[in-house]
Amino acid sequence: MAEAIEAAASVVNRYPDMGSVSLYEALSERLGVPTSDLAVGTGSVALLYHLVQAFCEPGDEVVFAWRSFEAYPIAAAVCGARAVMVPLTSDGRHDLPAMAAAVTDRTRIVLVCTPNNPTGPAVGQADLDTFLESVPSDVVVVVDEAYREFVRLDDPLDAVGAYRDRPNVAVMRTFAKAYGLAGLRVGYLVAPSPVAAAVRACALPFGVSAVAQAAAVAALASEDALLERVGSIVAERDRVAGGLREQGWTVPDPQGNFVWLGLGEDTPRFAAAAEEEGIMVRPYATDGVRVTIGEPEANDVFLAVAEAFTPKV
Numbered sequence: 188m189a190e191a192i193e194a195a196a197s198v199v200n201r202y203p204d205m206g207s208v209s210l211y212e213a214l215s216e217r218l219g220v221p222t223s224d225l226a227v228g229t230g231s232v233a234l235l236y237h238l239v240q241a242f243c244e245p246g247d248e249v250v251f252a253w254r255s256f257e258a259y260p261i262a263a264a265v266c267g268a269r270a271v272m273v274p275l276t277s278d279g280r281h282d283l284p285a286m287a288a289a290v291t292d293r294t295r296i297v298l299v300c301t302p303n304n305p306t307g308p309a310v311g312q313a314d315l316d317t318f319l320e321s322v323p324s325d326v327v328v329v330v331d332e333a334y335r336e337f338v339r340l341d342d343p344l345d346a347v348g349a350y351r352d353r354p355n356v357a358v359m360r361t362f363a364k365a366y367g368l369a370g371l372r373v374g375y376l377v378a379p380s381p382v383a384a385a386v387r388a389c390a391l392p393f394g395v396s397a398v399a400q401a402a403a404v405a406a407l408a409s410e411d412a413l414l415e416r417v418g419s420i421v422a423e424r425d426r427v428a429g430g431l432r433e434q435g436w437t438v439p440d441p442q443g444n445f446v447w448l449g450l451g452e453d454t455p456r457f458a459a460a461a462e463e464e465g466i467m468v469r470p471y472a473t474d475g476v477r478v479t480i481g482e483p484e485a486n487d488v489f490l491a492v493a494e495a496f497t498p499k500v
């Protein structure tokens with residue numbers, strides 16, 4: 188991958204391939220999906236913005252769980268759409284029946300973040316199927332799978348399978364997380380061709396750089412090696428979650444590369460205690476902290492911080 192990046196970086200005087208042809212072809216082959224049903228973009232956040240832009244008029248509604256990915260309310264607001272935020276269950280999961288019930292005739296898009304950033308739990312196939320049955324087919328259901336490579340469920344999602352079966356399912360993925368290309372800004376959408384075409388039409392020309400295109404193609408070609416690293420992160424994640432539970436913490440099922448502590452009012456105090464030991468956690472107001480899994484030594488320091496902290500949640 189480093190070689191592909193270096194080679195592409197040596198010709199930055201040229202515009203990138205506007206059609207991102209090699210990347211579309213590589214994705215099409217890898218996923219078994221026609222290129223007409225794909226849209227690549229400058230990160231999946233950009234694809235989300237394009238989707239909202241393409242489908243929402245001011246006053247239309249975008250339904251999503253909360254707390255979830257912070258870009259969701261912003262993407263809705265940019266287009267004057269109304270963000271309908273459906274509270275997570277107490278164990279940090281999407282409340283899919285409540286989300287289905289929140290759909291109105293103004294709803295254009297429902298976002299399903301799985302695993303949920305920042306709380307961790309992932310949606311299983313059976314629950315997604317039940318949910319899709321109850322959502323009208325003219326509402327686009329976006330399955331945001333930014334952390335899919337880290338999921339270890341008995342009933343994992345086949346979101347691309349759901350897209351194949353239905354006219355209204357879009358799958359959003361990114362090279363930013365498991366593939367380690369966050370700084371290059373590249374992600375993709377798999378969706379029925381009218382949806383994918385609408386998203387492509389909103390994208391800025393030449394958005395995905397030549398370096399990003401080359402790196403993404405190379406990442407797909409060396410997927411096995413990249414995903415090995417994911418395996419060791421998953422092992423550490425499960426070790427950290429197990430350690431926290433042994434200390435008496437309640438930890439929502441972590442299926443991403445992070446764990447969540449729902450600390451409520453204690454959130455800032457916990458973040459400060461961690462920082463004192465050199466550990467950066469991500470505080471979310473008075474909801475909780477998301478702790479990204481790091482090297483084993485750093486995870487041990489974090490576990491010691493958690494052990495010393497009272498009260499636990």
Ligand SMILES: *Cc1c(COP(=O)(O)O)cnc(C)c1O
Nearest residue numbers: 230231232256304333361363374
């Ligand atoms: C990181 C993340 C994204 C996308 O990131 P990009 O860098 O824009 O590809 C999308 N959704 C969730 C839930 C994320 O955590």
